[in-house]
Amino acid sequence: MARSRRLITCTRLLFAGLLIVTVGGCRTLKLDPTPGMANAELDAQKIGTGSYSSLDSLVEQWSYNAEAGFGPVTPLVVDDYVIVPNRRGEVHAIDRTSGKRLGVKKFGDAINGTPAISKDLLVIPLDYGEKRSLKVWNLTGAKTAFEIAMPSVRSDVLLDGKRAYVVDGNSVVHCLSVTTGEECWTSNLDAAVPVFAAPVAIDEGRLAVVDSGGDVWIIRASDGRLESRFEIGATVVNNFAVGSRRLIIPTTDGRLIGLDPDDGATHLLFESSDPSVQLSAPVMNGSRVVFGATDGLVRCVDGITGREVWQTDVGAPVAASPAMAGRAAYVGTLGHTVLGLRMEDGSVFWQATVRGRIKSPLVFVDDELFVLSEPRFLYRFGKGGPIAQHAQ
């Protein structure tokens, strides 16, 4: 009798274990290796531009429910995969062709910075609640490669070869080896305010970091030594761009400032008549800079002279960085629309509606536009008809 009872108990435990394993197994992140992944070196800056020259209308091909909203993160597109972090601290991997979920794993309380991919390693910045706020996940092995203890990270991870650069919540810049997890150096900016904008590689030897108080820090990439510091006197919360050896910095008081990282010389590229206007992160196409603003205008200016090339009213505030694609620029608005603009004059050639506000950067890769929108959807727009929807 007792033996029988033990057997029942064991069976129940086994069943419960299987259930846990089954359910838990559904919530992991494991991808098959692909040729592209073998050489992948991908971060927010290395994605989002394309050379698509046609100005055809795009069609929504699929949308994917990521189960939580998105911070100002950029979807990462590698071969057949789209990798998206959400504000619930999860990273979702989606089949690029079908929009079907390939895997999902929760890494922390929230992710508000764009991860980076180095080969099959995913470098994930975590926001709040974690002592080890940088996690490196082996995508093919489905295991943690290593974790780095640092205060929460709000900005994107910058990848430069085998090194990743991260700014933590105490405004300390960390350089670490992606393969070993060893810290090459740390550099304390001693900034009184946090850093939201992603660090940027100016050239092979230098990094630029801009804190939210408007201080620009030029750091030597080899050893983290601070080379110079400039003040632009405005709040900076969005990513900035670099082009023609200039930093193109958007501010929350309606200005776009070009700064020479060598001598700190600034050149006002744009100034809104309304200082409450906030500018989106700019993107560059040659010498041209395209950016949106909360006044509902998308502007294109010359990155050297600041001359306005065009401006287009898109009918709703723009907080997300546009995506450039040859003759086109794609813009997402807080008014639930995504638009295609002609680069030569800013006129709208295509428009579509999504389910919510767009506040994350758009990505255009290989004739496909990827859009993150509220409440929690990733869209793929492309040429041709829609692809059968997969309920998630």
Added chain:
Amino acid sequence: MSPTVPIPEARFAAPRPRWNAGLCEWRNAGLRLAILVALIGTVVPESHAQYYIFGRNKVQYVDFDWHVLRTEHFDIYYYPEMRELAEHGAFFAEEIFDELQNRFAFDLSDRVPLIFYATNLHFKQTNTTPGFIPDGVGGFFEFLKGRVVIPANGDLHRFRRVIRHELVHVFTFNRIVRVLRDYRKPIDRFVPLWFTEGLAEYWSGEPDYNHEMVIRDALYSNYIVPLESIYRIEGSFLMYKQGEALCRYISETYGEHAILELIDNIWIDRDFRKVMEHVLREDFDVISANWMEWLKEQYYPDLRNGEFPSMLSTQVSGKGFSSKPDVYIDSKGQRHVFYVGNEGTYSGVYEVEVDSAYQPISRPREIIEGERSDRYEAFHLFESRLSVSDSGTLAFVTKSGARDVIHLYDVEARKLITTLDFVDLTAVYSPAWSPDGTKLAFSSIDKSGFSDLYLFDTDQGKLDRLTQDYYDDRDPSWSPDGAYLAFSSDRTSSSDGASYNLFSYELDSGRIDYITTGERFDLSPRWSPDGSRLVFASTTRDSTGRFGPQDLWVAELGSRSAAPPSTASLNPGSDTLAFRPTVVSRLTSLSGGAFDPSWTRDDHIVFSSFEGYRFSVRSMGSVDSLLRKPKQIARIGLEVKQKKWSFGKLGIDDGAEDLPYRKRYRLDIAQGQISQSASVGTFGGAVLAFSDMLSNDYLYLTIFNTAESQRGFLRDLSASVTRVQLHKRANIAYGAFRFAGRRYDITDPDALASLPIFYETQYGGFGGISYPISKFRRVEVSSSLSWSDKEVVGKERKALLLSNSVSVIHDTALYSYNGPVDGWRGGVTAAYTTDLRYSNVSYFTTMADLRYYKRLLPGVTFATRVSGRWNQGREARLFVAGGSWDIRGFRLFEIRGQKMWLSTTELRFPILNAPTLIMPILAPFGIASLRGAVFFDAVHAWNDNYNGSATELREIFAGQTLGSTGGGLRLNLFNAIILRYDVGYRYTNGFKTQDRFFKQFFFGVDF
């Protein structure tokens, strides 16, 4: 500026009972509940309401013809009389929308409903909130329907600022909801009130002079509340101002973006202190300490030159709240100071006698008892001055029914002379007597919502309109020769009207001239007795750009009495006018503020002051010597721009769409419940409530089922539908119902006293009208017709029941933390219930309940209640009593009978007062107040012929006088729940038997 415009409808009313004037009002604050309970009471007529739903009435005096103006982002609800104001409001809303969209970097997904009222008095009638709206409320945002409700009240700048304030709330709320949904957190947290209100103030515009005055006074008088205990002043005016200062500090110290970061990080913890620490990267204590330092650094340097009103002047009245003084010297030369105020309870007009040095020689005496009668329904404590003529006629304003009225009161004879009621004027402020005592000048807001000056000739009964434009003209004062009025207005060209300057109005020509100019707030002018000067309260910006204290100033008008006060006129002309400067002298340099000065014949200035978070009436002598050594002399206004300021409008011509308002029900509440019990099986149900955008029309649906088996599903299905209409003065409710199933009813005379459970099916319809006679009285009439099929102890009874009832309810009680503290309330009811088909049921009901409260000392109240109830006839229901709310020492509803009288008497006294500024110790535990009571209760219940078995009579205590005596504690937690603990002895058998000692714990407010 326009010549006088007669108002034909103006009437000069003789004193009369207010109910005869037809100026009555109603709506119970808990209206929906009241109607529902009352009507459900009639749905089941046998269980007629055991208790009155007391409460004052929120009366819908005006049947507003609502329209909707649709702009790009807003649906603006307005009525045609205020069309122009609504178009200004539309412009302001769209203007701020773009700015907030930028500031928040956020876009609203839905259109925002903005409901505008022309005046505060119209605003008080809104159904969008069930509670009463006090004078100081400038508007509110209600998140269930996402609507904003705002009155204009004559001041376009303030209207604009309130719209901005409320729209900051709309953006804040929507962004927080979005953040929580993004992070998949439940919407169970919000930023603290100090932050949301402080941010709304901060992003509405620059800090106004009230902000500066309160913060300065709080620092100097040492009652500023540190950040860690700011919950102590939750919801107070001080909290708003401290919250604004905190948001400014955060913005200046950590950057403006830190404000948004605090909102965006609300998801990380329900404790906002942790959010602050995370975002601002400092310990909470450090943030708090640094903020305090920041405040001190800004304001303490001014203390060097500041004078405390209490050190500079003589206190005439300092008890409670007192302001708006005026002086009268009677035929015997005795000086009297009159003012509006309160001593912690009702507001009224007070009189205090003073000697030649304006030292009080008598206790303040309340000569007009306000807030207890229809005639003196409410005072505008901060808005309206009073005036005493040389012949001793006091003119003051109260709300009385739909409008404000001016009362004329003979201070010598101590009687009301008359009440002036102007049909076309909604709000009335600050009447001022002409020197000959025959005319009254005052400011008023008509139905259009703009504030203008009016003149009323008391001899001829004629009302003239002196100005008619969108400027805010206020506080007129007569020159001693009666030729001019001085008044304060925002019609100035200085800072595009974002200032108030003084102006003169020449009564013969209607010409308006500047007296002062510049970026100042010059308010409440009064002439000196010789007419050569004006004393007024004013504030200007100091060297830091902040508004300094509101001080007493004097403007020199020339040596000749009633000379034209300088200047260039506002008549059309060139763009800029040369302007002979007016010399103004600042008499004081106060730490707090001065208001409403009045210059007496004997060289004193009587005024109200703000110090130590309190308004008091004070006097200052030797004005001439003060003028010889003023704190500051200024020559102001060398030139003024001729161009008048104006605000934009957004109407149909600008693309807006105008539509009539159509009611559309939207879901307010949906609640379901299912439960299972071993004895009664599974049962469950749901309640749905719908209402329209203006909350004038409610629809309630309930459905529940108590079936114990599948076959009984239809048999035991209960459902009801009720519609309640509130848009007219008479509130109407009607509906239909079907109730079926096993019922527990201790009032059913057929049920067993020990286990009053039986099965009943009842269906029918009901209707009721609740008509408010005034704010304090109403009549309720209800009727129901239903079929009843009842099974009790093997007996089946069928009946077609008709039940009618009528009640009259009066309530002037004044509430404090734990219940009423002053006034009285009462109700009488007559009802009849009969079975139209079988005559199985036929009984009448009469009930009366009277409750009286007398405030013996501050915080100490004597309360007594007597109640009689009588049900007579076939199947007459039982009344119930017992429990902590009436007869203590007995279980809840333990005492039952078809007839009953009861009496309770109580002395209520404070043990620990509200832990606000003075008593912060218990606040962290949520204790709002701790009070004590000693009581004596008595009751007698009986039935026809004392029927029933001996066992049952013992069980329900019928046929004997019972009671109890003892004491108890009342603990108010979080201002939300009151715990009651009583101990004492209970008595039975006509108080001959001391039954036992009891201890009783319950909750609820005092009777």
